[in-house]
Structure formats: structure tokens, C-alpha cells
Amino acid sequence: MEYLIRFSQSHETFRIPEIQALAVVVGVDMQILHYDLESPFCVVKLPSDAAAKAIVKRSILAQSIHEHWGTGNTLDELHDEVKRKTSQWWPRYKEPSFKFSLDAFNGSRSNKQRLALINSFGYLPFDGEIKMVNPEEDFTIFEQWEFGAVPRKLPAPMKVHFGRFIAISARDIIQTFDLKKRGYISTTSMDSELALITANIALAAPGKIFYDPFAGTGSFPVACAQWGALGFGSDIDGRSVRGDGEQKSMKGNFEQYGLKNLLGDCFVCDLTNSPVRKARILDGILCDPPYGVREGLKVLGARDPVNQPWVVEKSRVMWNLPEYVPPKKPYSFVAMLDDILQFATDTLVDNGRLSFWMPTANDENQEIGVPKHPCMEIVVVCTQAFNKWSRRLITYRRLPDSEVDQKALLEYQSREQTSDGITADELNPFRRHYFNGFRTQEAVESAIDIAPN
Template sequence: VDCGVEELPNKDVFIGDSSKSCVRLMPRRPFSILTFPMSALGTKFRLDDEDDNELGTTTATQHQTISSKKSVPSIASILSRCTLVRSVIELWATGKTMDDCAQDATSLMSSSSPSSSRTKADREILLKRNFKPEQSWKMTVHTLGSRYTREEQNEMRLKFSALTFPGPVKMENPSNEFIIIREIELDQTGSPVYPRHGLNKVLIPENDARPPLAVYFGRILGGARNWRGGRMEKYSLKNRVYLGPTSMDSELSLIMTNLAQVKNTSFCFDPFVGTGSILLTCALRGAYCLGTDIDIRVLRGRSSDENIYSNFRQYDLPRPDLVRSDNAIYSRHYRGHKPLYDAIVTDPPYGIRAGARKSGSRLENPRPVEEEHRYDHIAQTKPYAVSDVMSDLLDVAARTLVMGGRLCYVIPSMTDFDEQVDLPRHECLKLVHVCYQPLQMELGRRIVAMEKIADYNESKRSDYMSKVWVNGPESADKVAKIRDRLLEAAKKKPG
């Protein structure tokens, strides 16, 4: 999403140059606030799919989300496509204290006391859109990183009593939900730097007296407190019929489909499909899905009721096409054809929980397969170096993606990993996104998205492959020996 940026009124809370980024960052803030004008909804958000239904409705054809037929998409349709967005709030007022914020909100309501940052026309639009006598409402208090009693929260609400909303109060499913957000300084784990209560739940007066970083007041346009958790729970791995040790969790899979720009009618390919967890989220986006794997046992599943197709039936999604094949020799499995895939979304085997394999005999001089056995013969496999896995993956993507199509994959990394030189590259693919997820002190993984920008030239294949790793063996070894390096790091730990 390309956000149009507006400064929040309380500018001193944030740091950074608004001309360079739409993310307003602050020290020790474990989250980001994106701000944009309402007019940006129709011009800045990329609208690709035809339907405007929530992700996760009952029929397979209704999993598409953001409508291209509407000049301004609904907040619900945008949220249905987002994975990490907690909520969308129409900001009405802000201040350094609760009293300042309440005063700013009150000035918004008063045409005789215009706010310095809003015109009379702005206020009239807000009032016309939001205030209808019959509409019910409630006011929620959200205190980030602190606990307040119900009585203390009611005292905060009373500061906004001058707003005098005309409709009836309704605590469940109101027409309008207003929210007061009190922000304090949090560390990177989301815990308060200056906790209001100690371990014994006793109030710490000096911390309680500290002023908030900012107080916000607004109307929730989409994303009630439990909306995201409920959706993630629906697609959680623990609810799946068929799982394996390397099944990708639903949240990360949905993020990958967004980075790969998977949409309705996309043709998606996963060359290391495993139990199909990534393909399933592609299907939730309305894509046609093809998955391949070298392990026939994973493709067949445990039984007729416990396999990849079972998961797709569980969510009423079209069956994917599954083929046993070896990505190391992709061109030998399939006829030469024009670029085919809109997106390749995959989690390659990097040898931590499941080692990579490719076709090959364990014997020095293997016997040729007799003609009568070729139809159902399953070749032996041998270890497949992770560096070769990544080289072959980029080569297949450069060959088979349509122009502008995207490859999105996961790659493991340790603390000495340098994105500038240690990520695999290809002349036909442009790096567009790298997202880091820490897993342990030494280990993390990066979600990488690349876009095809040039046609593949078969005569240059050797040259392509020689340039995959910028620093040659040094870069490749950081990925290829990830398991050995983890074991070595574990031995050095005390105890």
C-alpha cells in the first residue's frame, strides 16, 4: 500500500522525515502508525480484485477483497486484505494530556470555536457523516501498556462529556464506536518502560505520575479489538486437518501473499508445497494454485481424509493441482513454454527442521531404470545444499514468472547476515521487499519479495547462476551451513 502521509497534529511525539516515509517512528515504539487522508483511499491504495467481501466468507468465490469497481473502497474491504493492521481510526483529536485531547475534540464539535487544524467545512463533513440522532454509540478506553480500573476509565470518559453524542449508548454492536487511546513509552517487546504497577500489583507513584506520550480520540472505522484475532484463529494451524513439521503459520502466509501481490485470478506456484499451507492462503485470495514437491508421501498425505486436499475442503476452496517433481531439474519436468506464473510463493527447505533433497542415486554407478518401470518409478534422492536450493529457485522464477510477477520466499539468517551482499540475486529479478523476523538470539528469517523486470535469456544461464551470490562461497555458506552454525552456537551457550 502506498500511503499518502499527513502529519499527526501532535508532531513532537514523532521523529523522521515525512517526505521519505509514511511510517512515523518513535524510540521504543514496538508498532507503527500510518496516517493518510481519507481522500487517499481511492487514489493511493492498489485496487485489484472484483469483489468487496470479507476474507473468509463461506464460498470460495467470495475470498477476494478490495473492489476495483468502487472509486473509494470501504475500510472493511481494505482491512480484509490486511494482516498486520490492528484497526483503522478516524482521528478527531490529539493532545499531550487527556485534558488537551478532550479540549481539541470539543473544539471540533463547536462551529464557533474552530480548531486551528480544521476548517468549518471539515467539521460539517464529519458531523454530517457521523451524527444521526438514531445512531447508537459507545466509548472505549485503550491504555497501552497500563492497567486502569473501570472507575479510572470512566473518569477519562467524563473528560469528553462535552461532546454530547445524541444517540443511545449501546455496549454491543453500536453504530459508532469512539476510542480514547493513552500512549506511554513501551520497549521493543511491548512492555512499559515505566510500569504503572510493580510485580506485586502495587501502584508505583512516580511512574503513575509520568505524563503520557500522547492521547488520541477518534472513531473506529474498522477493526474492533478482537476482529484480527478471530480471523487468525479461524485459519490457525491448530485447526487444520493436515499438518507437517514445516507448515507455515497462517499469519506469515497471508503476509507473503500480500508481498507477492496475489489476487483474484492469479496463477500461483509453490515448488516446495509440503502440506500446502502457503497455497491455501493463496487460494483464500482467489488464486489458481499449483504445488510441487519431491516427497510423494507428503503429497499423498496420511489417508484419503488427511491430506492437502482435506485442508482446502475444510475452507471450501478449489482443489490445487499437485505434481511430484524436483525443482532442481524443473526444465526437465516441464515443456519449454512462455512465462506462466503470476506469483511464486514458497518456503524452501533450509535444513533446520527438514533437510532439502533432490533427485540422485546414492550409488557411484547406478543402474539405468528399465523401460517397463519408468512409468511409476520414483527416483532416489540425495542431499540438496541450501545454497543450490536458492540458486535454482531464483532461476526457475526468472524463467517462469510473467513480467511484473513476483517471487516471495523465506530465507534463514543469523546475526552476521548482510542483506546487501548475502541475499541471492538475479539479473531478471528486482528486490522489492525484505522483512526480518527474529526467532532466537542468533537466528531469524527474512521474507523476501522480488519482481521480474527482464526476460530470461537461456544462453546466459551460466552467467546468471554464477552471479546469484554476490560474495560467492562466503555468502552461500551463510545459508548453506545454517544448521551447523546453529548447533555450534548452541554448544557455546552456558549450561
């Protein structure tokens, strides 16, 4: 059967990946029949109303789903399709109470025009009571107007759809998880909408184990727990994990939402010095790694192990002393991306997903390519664009060993890894471009040449 999904007006490149991921989560075959990035309407093929409800009930980017009765470029075309495709369904809606609604995307209608549109469907043999509140059946006319157009000055909308309401989405929970209402956040906490979407695309679900190695205040583990997964999180900065007291901490955030039973644990480490066992036990990894803009990227370790004692000083074991603060050394941005992929390769179950956010310049000459690994298949790349740069949500699937190209894997493992330098800017191309205003190298050199001495 055909269904019409009405999406919200945000994050267009994330819409289809989220819906497709939810179809995987609930085990439903779904086919995209028609979708346009410029439109909030998507026509899909699903086996039943129950399947439609199961998919949309935890979608963040959808608003609702409707049984698709017809689509036309004009109102007359719509009526012709409704009569041709759905006449066999009409008897089942003859007696129930019902109402008609109008959703005019990018436009508006006067009450008189609304009534005329609704009356144009008078051929439908519905004899039940008209109830504007809690009817048994809810039918909606969807109009798609040209952006910025004034309906009364145009002859007709670009497209018209008609459908029977099936279910609303979970979009309202964005407000529940709003960072403004959360007890413990930081300047880098991921907003609730994108955190919940990321968890959906990563296939978080009951009975699964999810982990964020850059957890901070726990936005991603909390989002995974909302969908029923057991969430773990770690961070190199123990202050962000511990917080300030029981309530203002990552654990306190889980308690705030009644999700304490779905917090596996939170601990302090970095990705290159992790206590997580290298075993294929994780169902998903999702994270927003540091971009190295506020400060250079770092990992635990000594920049100069000989002259900077790390673990032992003057014959004393330092690491287990209460006052011990482990030193940190600069970390390459590119190496971090490789390390994330290798960690996922070592710890994800077959078909487990890795979803992480990665920044890049919008200029193709400064763009950072999507990292690759022979054991990880790219599922989808979604983009959130800003002015001169964007951040991408890259999602991978851990290939079963039987599907891995062994020749490519051997070549990958034997490749030479070279460092770009030793300073924060040298080790992080995104940081370098960011502080140069994403100007080309020629423009930067020109500015240096003409600068006064």
C-alpha cells in the same frame, strides 16, 4: 483523509509491508504519515472510508482501522487537535447513537479514570442515544503507555489518539486456519498466521495463479486460496503431497476449508527437475524452502551417474516401474537460492511477486546475504528473530523486460558457479553454523584443540 490503524502485538517488521501490499491488491493510493516499530498505532492517508475498509478487511496484522481525529503527547494537546481539525464533522454525528471506548496499550485504567477520560470529550455536541452494544458510531481513545509502566504511578501516557471506528480486520481467521484444527499437517507446516501474511505480501487475489514448489502439506497454497487465488503446489517427497487417504492430504486440507475449487493441482517434483513450463504465466510464487537441518538438502539425481544407475539398469527402463524410487543427490543451499530466483524469472508475469523464507545467523560474520538477480527487484525483507538465528521473508518483484539492466543480466548469466563441496555441511553454510551453535570459526577450532583425545 487520515486514518489510524491499530495493529496487533506480533511480527512488527511485517506490519507495514502487509498493509502496503493490500493497498496494491485493492488498487488504493496509501501514504504512511507516521509509524514507529515500538508502537501498534500507524497513521495513514487514504481517499475514503471505503478504501480503508477494503484494505483492512483482509489484513492479518491489523486489528482495526479508525478515522483519525487527532493525536497528542498529552490529553490537552489531543483535545486542541480534535477541536481544530474536526469541528466541521461534528454536526453529522449529532443524532446517531454512539459509544466511547478506551484502549490503553501497555497500561490499564480504573473505571473511574475511564469515565473521567470519556467525560473530557464533553465538548463534542453528540445528542444521540448512548448504546454500548451495536451503536451507529463508535469512538475510541487510544493511550500508549511506556512499556512496563504502571499508569497510576505515571503522570500521563506517552501519546494519546482519538478516532472513529471504521472496520475490523480479518485477524479472526487465524483461528479458523489454526494448525491444531487442521486435518493434515507435518512438523514443517507453516503456521496459519504467517502463511496468510505471506500470501498477502505476495499479492494473492482472485483471478491469479500462485505456486509453491516446496508445498509439503499445502499451507501456502491454502492461504492463497483463502484470498481467492488458484493455488498449485509440488514437493520432492510424494508422501507429503499424497498424505494418507482423501482427508489427510493436501487436497483434504483444501476440502476442509471449502476451497477445493481453488486447488489447481498438486504433484511430485523438485525445483531443478520441474514439469512446470518455462512461460511467464504465474502471478506469484511463495514458499518455505528446506533449510537442510533435519537432513541434508537433496534433489533428484545420481551422485555418481556411472556407478549408480538411475533411469536404465540392465537394459530395463527403471523410472516407470511401480517399485522404482528415484535416487537423490546432495544439493547446495546457495545453489537452491539461485535456482529459486531463476525459476521465478522464467515463470512470473511482469510485476509478479516471489516471496520466500530464508534462514540466516544473527551474527553478521555468519549472515547469509539476500540473494539477487538482475530480473528480480527486492520489494521488502521482513525478519522473524529467534535466539541465535533468524528467518527472513524476502519478497521480490519480477521486473518487466524493459526495466532489466541487460548488461547486468549478461554478467549474471556468464558468471562461474562453483560448488562449496560435496557433503551436506560443505554445501550448506547455514546447516554448518547451526550445528556449531553459531559460534565463530575461531571458537570452533579452539574447542577442537582443547578437546581430550
